[in-house]
Amino acid sequence: MTPAARVQAAIEILDEILSGAPVEKALTGWARRSRFAGSKDRAAIRDHVFDAVRCMRSYAARGGAVTGRGLMLGALRAAGEEPDDFFSGDRHAPAPVRDNEVSRAFATEAEEHDIPEWLWPIFERSLGDLARPTAVALQRRAPVHLRVNLARADVETAVASLRSDGIEVVPHPACATALEVVSGARRVSNGQAYARGLVELQDAASQAVVAELGLKPGMRVLDFCAGGGGKALAMAAHAGVQVFAHDANPARMRDLPVRAGRAGTSVTLLAPHEVARHGPFDLVLVDAPCSGSGSWRRAPAGKWALTPDRLTELSGIQDSILDQVAPLVTDQGVLAYATCSLLDVENDRRVERFLGDHAGWTCRFRQLWQVVHGTDGFFAAHLTR
Ligand SMILES: C[S@@+](CC[C@H](N)C(=O)[O-])C[C@H]1O[C@@H](n2cnc3c(N)ncnc32)[C@H](O)[C@@H]1O
Numbered sequence: 001m002t003p004a005a006r007v008q009a010a011i012e013i014l015d016e017i018l019s020g021a022p023v024e025k026a027l028t029g030w031a032r033r034s035r036f037a038g039s040k041d042r043a044a045i046r047d048h049v050f051d052a053v054r055c056m057r058s059y060a061a062r063g064g065a066v067t068g069r070g071l072m073l074g075a076l077r078a079a080g081e082e083p084d085d086f087f088s089g090d091r092h093a094p095a096p097v098r099d100n101e102v103s104r105a106f107a108t109e110a111e112e113h114d115i116p117e118w119l120w121p122i123f124e125r126s127l128g129d130l131a132r133p134t135a136v137a138l139q140r141r142a143p144v145h146l147r148v149n150l151a152r153a154d155v156e157t158a159v160a161s162l163r164s165d166g167i168e169v170v171p172h173p174a175c176a177t178a179l180e181v182v183s184g185a186r187r188v189s190n191g192q193a194y195a196r197g198l199v200e201l202q203d204a205a206s207q208a209v210v211a212e213l214g215l216k217p218g219m220r221v222l223d224f225c226a227g228g229g230g231k232a233l234a235m236a237a238h239a240g241v242q243v244f245a246h247d248a249n250p251a252r253m254r255d256l257p258v259r260a261g262r263a264g265t266s267v268t269l270l271a272p273h274e275v276a277r278h279g280p281f282d283l284v285l286v287d288a289p290c291s292g293s294g295s296w297r298r299a300p301a302g303k304w305a306l307t308p309d310r311l312t313e314l315s316g317i318q319d320s321i322l323d324q325v326a327p328l329v330t331d332q333g334v335l336a337y338a339t340c341s342l343l344d345v346e347n348d349r350r351v352e353r354f355l356g357d358h359a360g361w362t363c364r365f366r367q368l369w370q371v372v373h374g375t376d377g378f379f380a381a382h383l384t385r
Helices: 003-018 023-033 039-054 056-063 068-078 117-138 155-164 185-190 204-211 230-236 256-262 272-278 301-305 308-328 348-357
Strands: 145-148 168-171 178-183 199-201 220-223 242-245 267-269 281-287 329-339 362-369 378-384
Touching (some): 003 023, 039 056, 155 178, 178 185, 178 204, 199 230, 204 378, 230 281, 329 348, 348 362
Parallel strands (some): 220 281, 242 267
Antiparallel strands (some): 168 178
Protein backbone atom coordinates (compact mmCIF):
# COMPACT_ATOMS: atom_id res chain seq x y z
CA MET A 1 0.00 0.00 0.00
CA THR A 2 1.16 3.56 -0.65
CA PRO A 3 1.48 5.98 2.30
CA ALA A 4 -1.63 7.76 0.94
CA ALA A 5 -3.61 4.50 0.81
CA ARG A 6 -2.67 3.83 4.44
CA VAL A 7 -3.99 7.28 5.35
CA GLN A 8 -7.25 6.51 3.49
CA ALA A 9 -7.56 3.20 5.40
CA ALA A 10 -7.02 5.03 8.72
CA ILE A 11 -9.74 7.54 7.72
CA GLU A 12 -12.25 4.72 7.17
CA ILE A 13 -11.37 3.02 10.46
CA LEU A 14 -11.52 6.31 12.39
CA ASP A 15 -14.98 7.00 10.95
CA GLU A 16 -16.13 3.66 12.37
CA ILE A 17 -14.61 4.51 15.75
CA LEU A 18 -16.31 7.91 15.73
CA SER A 19 -19.61 6.11 15.08
CA GLY A 20 -19.07 4.09 18.26
CA ALA A 21 -17.05 1.02 17.24
CA PRO A 22 -14.35 -0.10 19.71
CA VAL A 23 -10.84 0.64 18.38
CA GLU A 24 -9.64 -2.98 18.25
CA LYS A 25 -12.86 -4.17 16.61
CA ALA A 26 -12.65 -1.48 13.92
CA LEU A 27 -9.00 -2.39 13.22
CA THR A 28 -9.60 -6.15 13.02
CA GLY A 29 -12.73 -5.66 10.91
CA TRP A 30 -10.76 -3.59 8.43
CA ALA A 31 -7.87 -6.12 8.34
CA ARG A 32 -10.33 -8.97 7.66
CA ARG A 33 -11.91 -7.08 4.76
CA SER A 34 -8.52 -6.04 3.37
CA ARG A 35 -6.50 -9.20 2.79
CA PHE A 36 -4.26 -7.30 0.33
CA ALA A 37 -2.69 -5.42 3.27
CA GLY A 38 0.66 -6.77 4.49
CA SER A 39 1.83 -6.81 8.10
CA LYS A 40 3.78 -3.55 7.63
CA ASP A 41 0.68 -1.86 6.21
CA ARG A 42 -1.43 -3.08 9.12
CA ALA A 43 1.14 -1.88 11.65
CA ALA A 44 1.41 1.56 10.01
CA ILE A 45 -2.39 1.94 9.84
CA ARG A 46 -2.71 0.87 13.47
CA ASP A 47 -0.17 3.54 14.45
CA HIS A 48 -2.12 6.19 12.49
CA VAL A 49 -5.36 5.18 14.19
CA PHE A 50 -3.95 5.08 17.73
CA ASP A 51 -2.13 8.40 17.24
CA ALA A 52 -5.39 9.98 16.07
CA VAL A 53 -7.41 8.59 18.99
CA ARG A 54 -4.78 9.89 21.44
CA CYS A 55 -4.87 13.34 19.83
CA MET A 56 -8.55 13.41 18.86
CA ARG A 57 -9.30 16.99 19.97
CA SER A 58 -6.15 18.71 18.75
CA TYR A 59 -6.12 16.86 15.39
CA ALA A 60 -9.79 17.71 14.83
CA ALA A 61 -8.98 21.40 15.44
CA ARG A 62 -6.02 21.25 13.06
CA GLY A 63 -7.98 19.26 10.48
CA GLY A 64 -11.17 21.32 10.65
CA ALA A 65 -13.61 18.47 11.46
CA VAL A 66 -14.31 15.62 13.88
CA THR A 67 -14.26 13.01 11.11
CA GLY A 68 -11.71 10.42 10.04
CA ARG A 69 -10.69 12.79 7.28
CA GLY A 70 -10.40 15.76 9.63
CA LEU A 71 -8.32 13.75 12.10
CA MET A 72 -5.87 12.48 9.49
CA LEU A 73 -5.56 15.92 7.95
CA GLY A 74 -4.85 17.27 11.44
CA ALA A 75 -2.33 14.49 12.04
CA LEU A 76 -0.39 15.34 8.88
CA ARG A 77 -0.40 19.06 9.72
CA ALA A 78 0.75 18.33 13.29
CA ALA A 79 3.62 16.23 11.91
CA GLY A 80 4.65 19.03 9.54
CA GLU A 81 3.80 16.93 6.46
CA GLU A 82 2.36 18.42 3.27
CA PRO A 83 -1.28 17.17 3.24
CA ASP A 84 -1.53 17.48 -0.57
CA ASP A 85 1.14 14.75 -0.88
CA PHE A 86 -1.36 12.30 0.68
CA PHE A 87 -4.76 13.83 -0.14
CA SER A 88 -3.99 13.59 -3.86
CA GLY A 89 -7.22 12.11 -5.20
CA ASP A 90 -5.17 9.32 -6.84
CA ARG A 91 -6.50 5.76 -6.78
CA HIS A 92 -6.82 4.56 -3.11
CA ALA A 93 -5.75 8.01 -1.81
CA PRO A 94 -8.06 10.49 -0.01
CA ALA A 95 -9.76 13.15 -2.15
CA PRO A 96 -7.90 16.50 -2.43
CA VAL A 97 -8.13 18.93 0.48
CA ARG A 98 -11.07 21.34 0.11
CA ASP A 99 -10.89 25.09 0.78
CA ASN A 100 -13.04 24.80 3.91
CA GLU A 101 -10.82 22.12 5.50
CA VAL A 102 -8.71 24.64 7.36
CA SER A 103 -6.87 24.47 10.64
CA ARG A 104 -8.22 26.65 13.46
CA ALA A 105 -6.60 27.98 16.63
CA PHE A 106 -7.09 25.88 19.76
CA ALA A 107 -10.04 27.14 21.78
CA THR A 108 -8.71 26.00 25.17
CA GLU A 109 -5.64 24.47 26.79
CA ALA A 110 -7.57 21.24 27.29
CA GLU A 111 -8.21 21.04 23.54
CA GLU A 112 -4.57 21.72 22.74
CA HIS A 113 -3.47 19.04 25.21
CA ASP A 114 -6.11 16.45 24.27
CA ILE A 115 -7.82 16.25 27.64
CA PRO A 116 -11.63 16.34 27.95
CA GLU A 117 -12.76 19.88 28.84
CA TRP A 118 -14.59 18.86 32.05
CA LEU A 119 -11.54 16.92 33.28
CA TRP A 120 -8.91 19.63 32.82
CA PRO A 121 -9.46 21.33 36.23
CA ILE A 122 -9.22 17.94 38.00
CA PHE A 123 -6.15 17.02 35.93
CA GLU A 124 -4.46 20.33 36.79
CA ARG A 125 -5.37 20.07 40.48
CA SER A 126 -4.02 16.49 40.60
CA LEU A 127 -0.75 17.09 38.78
CA GLY A 128 0.10 20.76 39.43
CA ASP A 129 3.09 21.87 37.35
CA LEU A 130 3.23 18.44 35.72
CA ALA A 131 -0.29 18.72 34.22
CA ARG A 132 0.83 20.14 30.86
CA PRO A 133 3.92 17.93 30.34
CA THR A 134 1.87 14.91 31.39
CA ALA A 135 -0.90 15.70 28.91
CA VAL A 136 1.76 16.12 26.20
CA ALA A 137 3.32 12.76 27.15
CA LEU A 138 -0.14 11.15 26.93
CA GLN A 139 -0.38 12.35 23.30
CA ARG A 140 2.56 10.10 22.38
CA ARG A 141 3.03 6.34 22.04
CA ALA A 142 3.94 4.35 25.13
CA PRO A 143 7.29 2.57 25.28
CA VAL A 144 7.31 -1.24 25.41
CA HIS A 145 8.48 -2.54 28.78
CA LEU A 146 9.32 -6.09 29.79
CA ARG A 147 9.56 -7.69 33.22
CA VAL A 148 12.36 -10.16 33.72
CA ASN A 149 10.80 -13.19 35.37
CA LEU A 150 13.28 -13.90 38.17
CA ALA A 151 11.65 -17.30 38.68
CA ARG A 152 13.13 -18.32 35.31
CA ALA A 153 16.19 -16.15 34.67
CA ASP A 154 18.38 -13.32 35.88
CA VAL A 155 18.44 -10.02 34.01
CA GLU A 156 21.64 -10.84 32.05
CA THR A 157 20.28 -14.15 30.79
CA ALA A 158 16.99 -12.56 29.75
CA VAL A 159 18.78 -9.73 27.92
CA ALA A 160 21.00 -12.24 26.05
CA SER A 161 18.00 -14.35 25.07
CA LEU A 162 16.12 -11.26 23.84
CA ARG A 163 19.16 -10.25 21.79
CA SER A 164 19.21 -13.62 20.05
CA ASP A 165 15.52 -13.00 19.22
CA GLY A 166 16.60 -9.71 17.56
CA ILE A 167 15.28 -7.53 20.40
CA GLU A 168 17.45 -4.84 21.99
CA VAL A 169 16.61 -3.58 25.48
CA VAL A 170 17.98 -1.20 28.10
CA PRO A 171 17.38 -1.32 31.87
CA HIS A 172 14.58 0.95 33.10
CA PRO A 173 15.35 2.95 36.27
CA ALA A 174 11.88 2.42 37.81
CA CYS A 175 12.59 -1.15 38.87
CA ALA A 176 15.38 -3.78 38.85
CA THR A 177 13.35 -6.22 36.73
CA ALA A 178 12.23 -3.62 34.17
CA LEU A 179 13.63 -3.44 30.63
CA GLU A 180 12.68 -0.97 27.92
CA VAL A 181 12.65 -2.29 24.36
CA VAL A 182 14.64 -0.03 22.04
CA SER A 183 14.29 -2.13 18.88
CA GLY A 184 12.41 -5.22 17.75
CA ALA A 185 9.30 -4.59 19.90
CA ARG A 186 7.03 -6.33 17.40
CA ARG A 187 9.10 -9.53 17.72
CA VAL A 188 8.60 -9.93 21.47
CA SER A 189 5.49 -12.10 21.55
CA ASN A 190 6.85 -14.50 18.89
CA GLY A 191 10.32 -14.72 20.44
CA GLN A 192 11.97 -17.50 22.45
CA ALA A 193 12.58 -15.33 25.54
CA TYR A 194 8.83 -14.75 25.80
CA ALA A 195 7.83 -18.32 24.91
CA ARG A 196 10.20 -19.72 27.58
CA GLY A 197 8.77 -17.41 30.24
CA LEU A 198 11.97 -15.40 30.77
CA VAL A 199 10.11 -12.13 30.23
CA GLU A 200 6.55 -10.81 30.43
CA LEU A 201 5.14 -7.67 28.82
CA GLN A 202 4.49 -5.29 31.73
CA ASP A 203 4.89 -1.56 32.25
CA ALA A 204 7.78 -0.58 34.54
CA ALA A 205 5.48 1.23 37.01
CA SER A 206 3.30 -1.89 37.38
CA GLN A 207 6.48 -3.76 38.24
CA ALA A 208 7.60 -1.05 40.65
CA VAL A 209 4.25 -1.23 42.48
CA VAL A 210 4.95 -4.92 43.18
CA ALA A 211 8.64 -4.32 44.00
CA GLU A 212 7.58 -1.85 46.73
CA LEU A 213 5.35 -4.42 48.48
CA GLY A 214 8.23 -5.89 50.50
CA LEU A 215 7.32 -9.50 49.66
CA LYS A 216 9.14 -12.11 51.75
CA PRO A 217 9.25 -15.92 51.73
CA GLY A 218 6.36 -17.42 53.70
CA MET A 219 3.91 -14.59 52.97
CA ARG A 220 0.37 -15.38 51.84
CA VAL A 221 -0.91 -12.66 49.55
CA LEU A 222 -4.23 -12.00 47.85
CA ASP A 223 -4.55 -10.10 44.57
CA PHE A 224 -8.20 -9.08 45.00
CA CYS A 225 -8.64 -7.41 41.58
CA ALA A 226 -6.40 -9.78 39.64
CA GLY A 227 -7.82 -9.26 36.12
CA GLY A 228 -5.42 -10.78 33.58
CA GLY A 229 -2.98 -11.34 36.43
CA GLY A 230 -0.07 -9.05 35.56
CA LYS A 231 0.61 -8.20 39.20
CA ALA A 232 -0.29 -11.66 40.54
CA LEU A 233 2.39 -13.13 38.26
CA ALA A 234 4.93 -10.51 39.29
CA MET A 235 4.23 -11.35 42.96
CA ALA A 236 4.40 -15.10 42.30
CA ALA A 237 7.90 -14.67 40.84
CA HIS A 238 9.10 -14.00 44.42
CA ALA A 239 10.38 -17.26 45.89
CA GLY A 240 8.32 -18.65 48.77
CA VAL A 241 5.37 -16.27 48.37
CA GLN A 242 1.97 -17.96 48.09
CA VAL A 243 -0.28 -15.97 45.75
CA PHE A 244 -4.08 -16.15 45.60
CA ALA A 245 -6.01 -14.36 42.86
CA HIS A 246 -9.61 -13.15 42.82
CA ASP A 247 -11.64 -10.97 40.49
CA ALA A 248 -15.29 -9.96 40.54
CA ASN A 249 -15.31 -11.09 36.93
CA PRO A 250 -13.53 -14.49 37.15
CA ALA A 251 -13.49 -14.84 33.33
CA ARG A 252 -10.80 -12.16 33.30
CA MET A 253 -8.44 -14.59 35.08
CA ARG A 254 -9.01 -17.28 32.43
CA ASP A 255 -5.45 -17.19 31.01
CA LEU A 256 -3.75 -16.85 34.38
CA PRO A 257 -3.03 -20.57 34.99
CA VAL A 258 -1.40 -20.93 31.55
CA ARG A 259 0.63 -17.75 32.02
CA ALA A 260 1.73 -18.91 35.50
CA GLY A 261 2.76 -22.29 34.02
CA ARG A 262 4.86 -20.59 31.33
CA ALA A 263 6.46 -18.44 34.03
CA GLY A 264 7.25 -21.49 36.21
CA THR A 265 5.16 -20.11 39.09
CA SER A 266 1.84 -20.91 40.64
CA VAL A 267 -1.20 -18.79 41.48
CA THR A 268 -4.30 -20.17 43.21
CA LEU A 269 -7.54 -18.80 41.75
CA LEU A 270 -10.32 -18.11 44.25
CA ALA A 271 -14.01 -17.76 43.42
CA PRO A 272 -15.73 -14.92 45.32
CA HIS A 273 -17.28 -17.31 47.87
CA GLU A 274 -13.88 -18.92 48.61
CA VAL A 275 -11.95 -15.76 49.57
CA ALA A 276 -12.96 -15.40 53.22
CA ARG A 277 -12.26 -19.05 54.02
CA HIS A 278 -8.63 -18.70 52.75
CA GLY A 279 -8.00 -15.50 54.72
CA PRO A 280 -6.66 -13.62 56.52
CA PHE A 281 -3.71 -12.67 54.30
CA ASP A 282 -0.37 -10.98 55.10
CA LEU A 283 -0.97 -8.70 52.17
CA VAL A 284 -4.04 -7.85 50.13
CA LEU A 285 -3.43 -5.95 46.91
CA VAL A 286 -6.34 -3.94 45.53
CA ASP A 287 -5.34 -2.97 41.98
CA ALA A 288 -8.63 -1.16 41.67
CA PRO A 289 -10.83 -0.55 38.66
CA CYS A 290 -10.17 3.09 37.73
CA SER A 291 -10.22 5.70 34.97
CA GLY A 292 -7.01 4.24 33.54
CA SER A 293 -5.78 7.82 33.08
CA GLY A 294 -2.17 6.74 33.72
CA SER A 295 -2.32 4.34 30.78
CA TRP A 296 -4.19 6.47 28.27
CA ARG A 297 -1.18 6.25 25.92
CA ARG A 298 -1.90 2.52 25.52
CA ALA A 299 -5.70 2.66 25.74
CA PRO A 300 -6.52 6.15 24.47
CA ALA A 301 -10.25 5.55 23.85
CA GLY A 302 -10.67 5.51 27.65
CA LYS A 303 -9.77 9.21 27.71
CA TRP A 304 -12.86 10.11 25.70
CA ALA A 305 -15.16 7.52 27.29
CA LEU A 306 -14.68 8.82 30.84
CA THR A 307 -17.51 11.02 32.15
CA PRO A 308 -17.99 12.90 35.44
CA ASP A 309 -20.65 10.35 36.44
CA ARG A 310 -18.35 7.42 35.72
CA LEU A 311 -15.56 9.01 37.75
CA THR A 312 -17.93 9.40 40.71
CA GLU A 313 -19.11 5.83 40.26
CA LEU A 314 -15.50 4.59 40.23
CA SER A 315 -14.77 6.38 43.53
CA GLY A 316 -17.71 4.55 45.09
CA ILE A 317 -16.47 1.19 43.76
CA GLN A 318 -12.94 1.90 45.01
CA ASP A 319 -14.27 2.78 48.50
CA SER A 320 -16.45 -0.29 48.70
CA ILE A 321 -13.64 -2.65 47.63
CA LEU A 322 -11.32 -1.19 50.28
CA ASP A 323 -14.03 -1.59 52.95
CA GLN A 324 -14.66 -5.15 51.81
CA VAL A 325 -11.04 -6.31 51.96
CA ALA A 326 -9.90 -4.57 55.18
CA PRO A 327 -11.12 -7.51 57.35
CA LEU A 328 -9.16 -9.93 55.14
CA VAL A 329 -5.80 -8.43 56.23
CA THR A 330 -3.94 -9.94 59.25
CA ASP A 331 -3.34 -7.61 62.23
CA GLN A 332 0.28 -7.00 61.16
CA GLY A 333 -0.55 -7.15 57.47
CA VAL A 334 -0.72 -4.62 54.64
CA LEU A 335 -3.61 -3.46 52.52
CA ALA A 336 -1.98 -2.16 49.34
CA TYR A 337 -4.19 0.12 47.23
CA ALA A 338 -3.11 0.79 43.64
CA THR A 339 -4.58 2.45 40.56
CA CYS A 340 -3.28 3.25 37.10
CA SER A 341 -4.79 6.70 37.59
CA LEU A 342 -3.26 10.15 37.85
CA LEU A 343 -6.35 11.73 39.41
CA ASP A 344 -6.45 12.73 43.08
CA VAL A 345 -10.11 11.67 43.37
CA GLU A 346 -9.07 8.07 42.71
CA ASN A 347 -5.84 8.17 44.70
CA ASP A 348 -5.15 10.41 47.73
CA ARG A 349 -8.84 11.13 48.28
CA ARG A 350 -9.73 7.45 48.42
CA VAL A 351 -6.94 6.87 50.96
CA GLU A 352 -8.14 9.81 53.09
CA ARG A 353 -11.72 8.53 52.94
CA PHE A 354 -10.57 5.05 54.05
CA LEU A 355 -8.49 6.40 56.93
CA GLY A 356 -11.38 8.63 58.01
CA ASP A 357 -13.79 5.70 58.15
CA HIS A 358 -11.42 3.09 59.63
CA ALA A 359 -10.00 4.11 63.01
CA GLY A 360 -6.65 2.52 63.83
CA TRP A 361 -5.38 2.37 60.23
CA THR A 362 -2.53 4.54 58.93
CA CYS A 363 -0.87 5.07 55.57
CA ARG A 364 2.81 4.17 55.76
CA PHE A 365 3.73 4.48 52.07
CA ARG A 366 2.34 6.47 49.18
CA GLN A 367 3.75 7.06 45.70
CA LEU A 368 2.63 8.36 42.32
CA TRP A 369 4.67 7.13 39.35
CA GLN A 370 4.59 9.83 36.69
CA VAL A 371 4.15 9.44 32.95
CA VAL A 372 6.78 12.17 32.46
CA HIS A 373 9.31 9.84 34.08
CA GLY A 374 8.82 7.26 31.35
CA THR A 375 6.31 4.81 32.83
CA ASP A 376 2.53 4.55 32.90
CA GLY A 377 1.02 6.74 35.60
CA PHE A 378 0.47 4.63 38.72
CA PHE A 379 -0.46 5.25 42.33
CA ALA A 380 0.13 3.00 45.35
CA ALA A 381 -0.55 3.39 49.06
CA HIS A 382 0.21 0.89 51.84
CA LEU A 383 -2.34 0.89 54.66
CA THR A 384 -1.62 -0.81 57.98
CA ARG A 385 -3.26 -1.01 61.40
C1 LIG B 1 -7.09 -2.53 36.96
S1 LIG B 1 -7.85 -4.05 36.65
C2 LIG B 1 -6.71 -5.22 37.32
C3 LIG B 1 -5.44 -5.40 36.54
C4 LIG B 1 -4.58 -6.53 37.05
N1 LIG B 1 -4.36 -6.46 38.47
C5 LIG B 1 -3.22 -6.62 36.37
O1 LIG B 1 -2.19 -6.24 36.92
O2 LIG B 1 -3.21 -7.10 35.23
C6 LIG B 1 -9.16 -4.08 37.79
C7 LIG B 1 -9.91 -5.39 37.91
O3 LIG B 1 -10.82 -5.24 39.00
C8 LIG B 1 -11.93 -6.07 38.74
N2 LIG B 1 -13.04 -5.60 39.61
C9 LIG B 1 -13.98 -4.65 39.40
N3 LIG B 1 -14.78 -4.53 40.46
C10 LIG B 1 -14.36 -5.41 41.38
C11 LIG B 1 -14.79 -5.79 42.67
N4 LIG B 1 -15.83 -5.17 43.24
N5 LIG B 1 -14.13 -6.76 43.32
C12 LIG B 1 -13.07 -7.37 42.75
N6 LIG B 1 -12.61 -7.09 41.52
C13 LIG B 1 -13.25 -6.11 40.84
C14 LIG B 1 -12.17 -5.92 37.25
O4 LIG B 1 -12.89 -7.03 36.75
C15 LIG B 1 -10.74 -5.82 36.73
O5 LIG B 1 -10.29 -7.05 36.25
